[in-house]
Amino acid sequence: MSKAAPEARSVASIRDDVAEGRLKIVDLIEETLARIERLDGQLGAFLWNDRDRALERARDLDRRVKAGDASGTLLGVPVAVKDNICVSRSPCTAGSRILKDYHPPHDAHAVERLQAEGAVIVGKTNCDEFAMGSSTENSAYQVTRNPHDLTRVPGGSSGGSTAAVAAGLVPVSLGSDTGGSIRQPAALCGVVGFRPTYGTVSRYGLVAFASSLDQIGPIGTSVRDVALVASAISGYDRRDSTSLPIEARDYASSLTSNLEGVRIGIHRDYYESLEDEQIRVRVKLAIQELREAGARIIRIDDLDLLSRFAIPTYYLVANSEASSNLSRFDGLRYGPRIEGDDLLGTYRGTRGLLFGDEAIRRILLGTFALSSGYYDAYYKKALQVRRLFREAYGAAFEKVDLIIGATSPVSAFRLGQKIDDPLTMYQCDVLTVPASLAGLPAVSVPCGFTDERLPTGLQIIGPPLSDAAVLSCAFAYERRSGFKGLLANLEPAS
Amino acid sequence: MTAAAGFEAVIGLEVHVQLKTMTKLFCGCRNQYGAEPNEHICAVCTGQPGVLPVLNERALRLAIQAGVALECEIAPRTKFDRKNYFYPDLPKGYQISQFDRPINGPGGLSIEDDLGRPRRIGILRAHLEEDAGKTMHPEGQPYSLVDFNRAGIPLLEIVSEPELHSPAEAHRYLTALKRILRFARVSDCDMEQGSLRCDANISIRPVGSKELFTRTEIKNLNSFRNVERALHHEIERQIDIVSKGGAVVQETRKWFEAEERTDSMRSKEESHDYRYFPDPDLPEFVIDPELVAEIKADLPELPARRLERYARQLGLPAELAVLLSSEPELSDYFDQCVALDSTDSTDSPDSTEPAQIGNYIAGSLLQIAHQKETTVDQIGVPPAGLLGVLQRVHDGTLSHQAARKVLTALAATGHPLDRIVKDLGLAQISDREALLAIVDTVLSTSDQAVTEFREGKQAALNSLIGGVMKATKGKANPNLVRELLLERLNAPPGH
Numbered sequence: 001m002s003k004a005a006p007e008a009r010s011v012a013s014i015r016d017d018v019a020e021g022r023l024k025i026v027d028l029i030e031e032t033l034a035r036i037e038r039l040d041g042q043l044g045a046f047l048w049n050d051r052d053r054a055l056e057r058a059r060d061l062d063r064r065v066k067a068g069d070a071s072g073t074l075l076g077v078p079v080a081v082k083d084n085i086c087v088s089r090s091p092c093t094a095g096s097r098i099l100k101d102y103h104p105p106h107d108a109h110a111v112e113r114l115q116a117e118g119a120v121i122v123g124k125t126n127c128d129e130f131a132m133g134s135s136t137e138n139s140a141y142q143v144t145r146n147p148h149d150l151t152r153v154p155g156g157s158s159g160g161s162t163a164a165v166a167a168g169l170v171p172v173s174l175g176s177d178t179g180g181s182i183r184q185p186a187a188l189c190g191v192v193g194f195r196p197t198y199g200t201v202s203r204y205g206l207v208a209f210a211s212s213l214d215q216i217g218p219i220g221t222s223v224r225d226v227a228l229v230a231s232a233i234s235g236y237d238r239r240d241s242t243s244l245p246i247e248a249r250d251y252a253s254s255l256t257s258n259l260e261g262v263r264i265g266i267h268r269d270y271y272e273s274l275e276d277e278q279i280r281v282r283v284k285l286a287i288q289e290l291r292e293a294g295a296r297i298i299r300i301d302d303l304d305l306l307s308r309f310a311i312p313t314y315y316l317v318a319n320s321e322a323s324s325n326l327s328r329f330d331g332l333r334y335g336p337r338i339e340g341d342d343l344l345g346t347y348r349g350t351r352g353l354l355f356g357d358e359a360i361r362r363i364l365l366g367t368f369a370l371s372s373g374y375y376d377a378y379y380k381k382a383l384q385v386r387r388l389f390r391e392a393y394g395a396a397f398e399k400v401d402l403i404i405g406a407t408s409p410v411s412a413f414r415l416g417q418k419i420d421d422p423l424t425m426y427q428c429d430v431l432t433v434p435a436s437l438a439g440l441p442a443v444s445v446p447c448g449f450t451d452e453r454l455p456t457g458l459q460i461i462g463p464p465l466s467d468a469a470v471l472s473c474a475f476a477y478e479r480r481s482g483f484k485g486l487l488a489n490l491e492p493a494s
Numbered sequence: 495m496t497a498a499a500g501f502e503a504v505i506g507l508e509v510h511v512q513l514k515t516m517t518k519l520f521c522g523c524r525n526q527y528g529a530e531p532n533e534h535i536c537a538v539c540t541g542q543p544g545v546l547p548v549l550n551e552r553a554l555r556l557a558i559q560a561g562v563a564l565e566c567e568i569a570p571r572t573k574f575d576r577k578n579y580f581y582p583d584l585p586k587g588y589q590i591s592q593f594d595r596p597i598n599g600p601g602g603l604s605i606e607d608d609l610g611r612p613r614r615i616g617i618l619r620a621h622l623e624e625d626a627g628k629t630m631h632p633e634g635q636p637y638s639l640v641d642f643n644r645a646g647i648p649l650l651e652i653v654s655e656p657e658l659h660s661p662a663e664a665h666r667y668l669t670a671l672k673r674i675l676r677f678a679r680v681s682d683c684d685m686e687q688g689s690l691r692c693d694a695n696i697s698i699r700p701v702g703s704k705e706l707f708t709r710t711e712i713k714n715l716n717s718f719r720n721v722e723r724a725l726h727h728e729i730e731r732q733i734d735i736v737s738k739g740g741a742v743v744q745e746t747r748k749w750f751e752a753e754e755r756t757d758s759m760r761s762k763e764e765s766h767d768y769r770y771f772p773d774p775d776l777p778e779f780v781i782d783p784e785l786v787a788e789i790k791a792d793l794p795e796l797p798a799r800r801l802e803r804y805a806r807q808l809g810l811p812a813e814l815a816v817l818l819s820s821e822p823e824l825s826d827y828f829d830q831c832v833a834l835d836s837t838d839s840t841d842s843p844d845s846t847e848p849a850q851i852g853n854y855i856a857g858s859l860l861q862i863a864h865q866k867e868t869t870v871d872q873i874g875v876p877p878a879g880l881l882g883v884l885q886r887v888h889d890g891t892l893s894h895q896a897a898r899k900v901l902t903a904l905a906a907t908g909h910p911l912d913r914i915v916k917d918l919g920l921a922q923i924s925d926r927e928a929l930l931a932i933v934d935t936v937l938s939t940s941d942q943a944v945t946e947f948r949e950g951k952q953a954a955l956n957s958l959i960g961g962v963m964k965a966t967k968g969k970a971n972p973n974l975v976r977e978l979l980l981e982r983l984n985a986p987p988g989h
Binding site for chain 2: 084085086092094099102104105106108203204205206207208210211212238239240241242320321323324326327328329330332333334343347367370371372375379
C-alpha cells in the first residue's frame with residue numbers, strides 16, 4: 001500500500017518558479033489535469049474538471065507573467081474546490097441529485113479571493129450530500145476512496161478535496177467544515193486541514209448546510225501551504241452579514257516553530273479516554289514532541305461536564321438550520337423537478353426522490369426540533385448548551401493558549417462499514433464538533449500512521465481569532481515530527 | 495356598534511405596507527412597481543444556493559420612521575427570524591421576518607369612534623419582513639407563473655390591538671394609518687398597486703363582556719371598502735351562529751367580493767407550523783438611540799399636527815383645513831405657498847391670506863390635478879406661479895374668474911404669467927384715467943339710468959356698472975368702476 005510518496009510541490013515553490021520564469025503555468029496545469037485523468041479513476045475525488053477553462057486561465061496568467069503584470073500569493077497554483085462552493089459557470093451539486101446540472105451565476109467569495117491571488121481552479125470535488133456525513137459516502141454521484149487504502153473512506157464531508165491533496169493531484173484545495181468536515185478527512189488522509197475562526201472567511205457562495213457553523217477552509221500537504229491559502233481567502237466580505245470586520249491576515253509569514261512558554265491544554269476526551277489505542281499513542285507522542293519544543297502541557301477539565309452533550313447539541317443545531325436551509329430546493333426555479341399531480345405532489349416528488357436518505361433524515365430531525373411544542377425542549381435547549389460550550393472554552397483559554405488532542409477517535413474505516421448506522425457515523429465527529437459549536441479555529445495536522453499504515457491527525461484548537469497561533473503550533477509540530485506531506489502514491493509501480 | 499343584537503364586534507387588523515426604498519430588503523435589486531416580470535431579480539432574491547441576505551439599512555430606517563410616526567416603542571435591539579413554509583412565490587422556503595423581537599413595539603394612533611369622539615387604537619407591534627413573489631395562473635393553462643420582482647421588497651407588518659368595534663371604525667383606522675404612513679414618507683400605501691394590504695381578525699362578544707371569543711381571520715381584502723363590507727358580513731354571520739346556539743370555528747376565511755360573502759379557507763388544524771427560529775445569516779441589530787432621535791427630529795409633520803396648525807394658526811375654515819391636510823403632496827404644496835408668500839411679503843404689507851391660497855388650491859388646482867390624474871405638486875403650477883396669479887388678483891389686474899383661466903393655461907403651457915395674461919387678453923383694467931373716460935361715455939348715453947339713480951333707485955347703479963363692463967368686455971375692475979360711477983353721480987351737477 002505504501003509506495004514512495006510522490007514529490008509534493010509546495011505552493012510557495014510553484015509561485016516562485018512561476019514568477020521567476022522557471023515554470024509555465026500552462027505546463028503545470030496540463031500536468032495536473034493529466035495526473036487527475038490518470039489517477040482519479042481509482043480515487044473518485046473529482047466530480048467535474050473543466051480542462052479548457054483551466055488551460056485558458058493558465059495561458060492568460062502566463063501572458064500576464066510575461067508582461068510583468070501578474071502577482072499573487074497563489075500565482076499559478078492549481079486548486080480543487082469542494083462541490084458545495086460556487087464557481088460561476090461550473091456545476092455546483094453539493095453532492096446532491098437535487099442540484100444536478102445546476103450552474104450558479106456567482107463565484108463564492110473564497111473563489112474570488114483565490115483567483116485574485118492567481119490560483120487556477122482545476123475542478124470540483126466530491127462530498128457528502130450538502131456536506132452531511134463523515135465518509136463522503138452520502139454523495140449522490142460517486143464513492144471517493146482514501147488514497148492510503150482504497151478500500152477505506154477518506155472521511156468527510158470534504159472527502160474529495162482531501163483525497164485529491166493526499167494523492168498529490170493538487171497541492172491545495174478548499175473544503176468546508178461544519179462539524180469537522182475539513183479536519184476529520186484531513187486526519188484520515190494524512191494531510192493538513194484548517195477550520196478558520198467562524199466569520200473570518202465569508203460564507204458567500206457556500207451552499208448552506210448549517211449557517212451558524214459552516215466555515216470554508218483550506219486543505220494542503222503542509223501547514224505553510226494551508227496558511228497561504230487561509231490568508232488568501234480570509235477577510236471581511238459585506239455580502240456575508242456574519243463576516244467579521246477584520247483585515248485579511250498573513251498567517252504564513254507569522255509561522256514560527258518556537259513554542260517556548262506556550263501553554264497547551266490537554267483534555268481526557270482527546271487523549272486518555274480515546275478507545276483506539278493506536279491513536280492514543282500517537283497523541284501521547286505528539287504531546288511529548290510539543291513539550292520538548294518548549295510548550296507547557298496543562299490538563300484542563302472545563303469541558304468535562306459538557307463533552308457528552310457535544311454530539312446531541314451539534315446535531316440539533318445543525319439539523320434545525322439545515323431543515324430550513326434546504327427548503328429552497330423545490331425544483332421550481334432550478335435543478336431537476338419531478339412533476340406531481342398538483343403542487344404538493346411536485347414538492348413531494350422532487351424533494352422525496354432527489355434528496356438522499358441522510359439529507360431527508362436531517363431535514364426531518366431538524367423540522368421536528370423546530371416544531372411548536374418541541375422548540376423549547378430541543379432547539380432552544382441546544383442553543384443554551386452551545387452557549388455553555390463557548391463559556392467553557394472561554395474559561396479554558398484563560399489557563400491555556402491552545403488545546404490539543406486527537407482529531408478523530410477512529411482512523412479511516414472501510415467503505416460501507418458505518419453507512420447504515422447513522423449514530424455510529426455521527427460519533428466520528430465527537431472530537432471536532434465542540435470547536436465548531438464555539439466557532440473556534442482548529443487545525444488537523446498529520447500525526448503519524450497506525451500499525452495498519454493508516455494516517456492519524458493531531459487537532460490543535462485555539463480561542464477565537466487565534467488562527468495564527470493555531471497554525472504556528474501546527475507548524476512547530478510539523479517541523480519536529482517530520483510528518484509533513486503524508487502523500488499516498490497511486491502511480492502504478494514501474 | 496351592533497348593539498342591536500346584544501353583541502359587539504372585536505376587530506384587530508394586520509396591515510402590510512411596502513416601504514419606499516430604492517432597493518429590496520436583503521439585496522440590491524430595485525424596488526419598483528410595474529416592471530416587466532422578473533426584471534428586478536438576482537441570485538439573492540430568487541434563493542440561489544450559497545447566497546446570503548444583507549440588511550438594507552434604509553429599510554431599517556424607514557421602519558423606525560414608521561414606528562416613530564405610530565408612537566411605537568423602538569426596540570433597542572432587534573433581530574430577524576425565519577418563518578418556514580413552502581409556496582412557489584417564496585424562493586427560499588422561508589420568509590425572513592421578525593418573531594419575538596420586532597423593531598417597533600407597542601404604539602397607537604387616534605381615530606374618531608362611531609359617535610365622533612376621539613379614541614386611541616393601540617398598535618401591538620410593527621415589524622420588518624420581506625415580501626414574497628407573485629404567482630399568476632394563466633387561464634386554461636396547466637401551469638402557473640411566478641414573478642419575483644416583488645420577492646424581497648421590504649414590508650412593515652403593523653398589527654393593531656383588537657380594539658376596533660365596528661366595520662366603520664376599522665375603515666377609519668385604516669384611513670388614519672394610511673395617512674400617517676404617507677405623511678411620514680414611509681410608504682405609498684397604494685392598495686391597487688399592492689403597497690398596502692390588510693387582513694382582519696374578528697370575534698363577537700356580548701356587549702359589556704371583557705372576554706375575547708373565538709375569532710376568525712379574513713383575507714383577500716383589496717380595498718378599505720371591502721374591509722368594511724367583509725367585516726359587516728362576518729359579524730352578521732358570527733351573530734347568526736351564536737344566536738342559534740352554535741359556536742364560531744377558529745379558521746381563516748376568504749372574502750369573495752362579487753358574491754359579498756366570506757368562505758372558509760383553512761381551519762386551525764390545517765394552519766401552518768411556521769417553525770420560527772432566529773435567522774443565523776443575520777446578526778442582532780443594535781439600534782442607536784441617537785439614530786432614533788435623529789429620525790424623530792427629521793420626521794415630517796404628521797397630518798393631525800397639520801390639521802391643527804391650519805385651523806388654529808392659519809385660521810382656515812374647518813372643511814378646508816381637513817382637505818389640505820388629507821394628502822402629503824397637497825399639504826406640502828400648500829405649506830410651500832404659504833411660506834413663499836410670507837417671505838415675499840416681508841417688505842409689503844399686502845400678503846395673501848392663507849385661506850385664499852387654500853381656496854385656490856382646493857378650487858382650481860385640485861380640479862386640474864384631477865383632470866391630469868396627478869397630484870397638485872405635479873400639474874406644472876409651482877407655488878411661485880400660484881402666488882403670482884394671486885398677487886394679480888390682489889392688485890386688481892385679474893378677476894377671480896380670469897385667475898382661474900390663467901391657472902389652467904399655466905398648467906397647460908408653462909408659459910410666463912405675463913404672456914398668458916396677454917395671450918388670453920385677460921388683464922383687468924384698473925387704470926383710473928382709462929376707466930374714467932369709459933365711465934363718462936357710458937354716463938353720457940344712459941340718461942334714463944342716471945335719472946333713476948338720482949331718484950333713489952339703487953338698482954340703476956348695477957345697470958350702469960353692467961354698461962361699463964360690457965364696454966370693456968368684462969375686463970374692468972368692477973370695484974373701481976363702482977367707485978368711479980359713484981364719484982361722478984354724486985358730484986355736484988355742472989362739474
